[in-house]
Amino acid sequence: MPEGCTIIAHGPEVFDTGDIVTVSAALLPEEFIVAGVMARTAAEESGFPCRFNSRPPSHVIRHLPPGTDAWLLNRGKTPASGEEFGRIVASRCDRPVYHIECSSRTVYGWNGADTCHTEEAAHRLGFAVAYRTADVRAQDNCMREIRGCIPGEPVFVNGIVVGSATGNTAVLAPENGGLRAVSGITLKPHGIEKLLRNGPVNLRNAWCKSGPVRSQSAQVAERRNPSGRITVIDHAACDIYSQMDATTCGVVSIGDDTTAVCGHICAHLGIPIFGVTDGDADTVVDHSCCSGSVIVEVTEGRDDEKGLEIAETVPTAQCHWDHWVSTTLHNRRDIRIVRDAR
Template identity: 80%
Template sequence: MPDGCTIIAHGPEVFDTGEIVTVSEALLPKEVIVAGVMARTAAEESGFPCRFNARPPSLVVRHLPPGADAWLLNRGKTPASGEEFGRIVASRSDRPLCHIECSSRTVYGWNGADPCRTREAARRLGFEAVFMTADRRAGHGNTREIRGCRPGEPVFTNGIVIGHATADTAVLAPENGGILAVSGIILKDHGIEKLLRKGPVDLSRAWCKSGPVRSQAAHVAERRSPVGHIAVIDHAACDIYAQVNPGTCGVISIGDDTTAVCGHICAHLGIPVFGVTDGDADTVVDHSCCEGSVIVEVTEGRDDEKGLEIAGTIPPAPCHWDCWVSSTLRSRPDIRIVRDAR
């Protein structure tokens, strides 16, 4: 019986749709662990009791105690992308894996998962049980396929938009320390530049996805105290929860897509953002933000350099967010306000 299993819930959709409640009532898990930044936001907004883990799902599985019964819960954008996600997680895990894929109403038993438990879970949920083997890495030789794309939507690698899909499968390959578009994608030079800023990327192990990071609007919380420390998020919105704490009064976010994601998450936390952008945003999430937020666009140069210059003016001691924002706006002729929520 699946009772007493550990569910690793991935993505915000299983919380936004309420499927986490349906699955938990059917399987009676011992614990629910949330993997993913936007999934954490959706989980916190839902009020569902769970534990948060910043690692990717495959590493969450690897770090479970020996003998723990791991169940992956996901709602892919399409059934094909949901199956591929399960295949990737299973191929990187060190134990059999049961995968509940809500997009196709399927319970996958990967790599020798117990057939009785898999079929029983499918019966309780009214899903189909399917058994598969994931005996390969995410990449095929020197290429990486990102399946389940929709033409025109953004494609992410390690949380950064690197291009736009032109087919249902985007294929990438490494090239001279960079990334080559093989097929199904038009690369975004600035995105590749940002991705490679931290060093070479192993495409076979990178986190890749396509489409918006969340389809539901954020729940905007009451603003917290305007006095405290200011955090900086530079083109890495996935770091947001590691950077903010109860003493954070505001966040400087550098980059268009980073600002959109930080604004969404910080709205839920009651934290205003000062977003530094240069106008190359993709539609990755709704542009929610908390009271006290200001989004600016640079009028010369790039958001990368200007954002770090602005971040360099943050005082080391606690400060008043509104005073810092007003002072910054007065002293920077190279930016213009594009959104003001003060």
């Protein structure tokens, strides 16, 4: 393995377990690029020096300079799901992929990866070596297999929970502009509705996963300055980092799972949230939030409509978060407070 390479780190687990430190000491890369939203949160909490990129790992790899080796670091929830993740990434890349999979302590060489580099990295880490060729089943837009599921856990498509796994492989197919369950999954109609708001989904290119987005609790920081701008996140927690900046004093999150993820991410940044929910959460992450946060549940209708109605009251100019929250809650009978951290 050439020293001074770049490693794309995926998922919060490589930071939460300390894998990132072990790999850095053994392989001496020049830099780590963090791919993914929750991975960024874990990286920020760890204090490990990284460069952040919100795009999926395959996108990051495809935009590396020509001739650059692609090194991927991951810890799947099981060895099988870890290998499956590497297969999907490699099937979408235009070059060989070196995949360091910590769940099975294996360095995979995908699609003709150099054997000397693969074996040198495995030797330094004390990992096994395996060579694989990524198939093209993930590229078939007629059907999409989401492998490595654990029955009962949530299944995501493009960051939205669309159902619950009933088997080890959830299979989806397009149907009349929407999705249908082929096997291994029970669909959640409200989730499908939210997913399709922006039009039909291309299953070939969709980001799909199963299970919680992070198993470790958030590190809750002291609250930021209560005055600034309020950001609205509507069922798209993956957009949160791109929507916030140094002036953000609070986040209005619409949706149960979106509120859980936004609360978790904002907790370590010291940013309170105003979560609008309707009680259909899927336990995708622990429900952390910092002081100044309020989570409400709608008593009439659904969080979609009520959340957008509340979002319309958010000032475009800077304001005081506590004042806006108090004003929003005043004399409302269509919502009830389920968590109050003020």
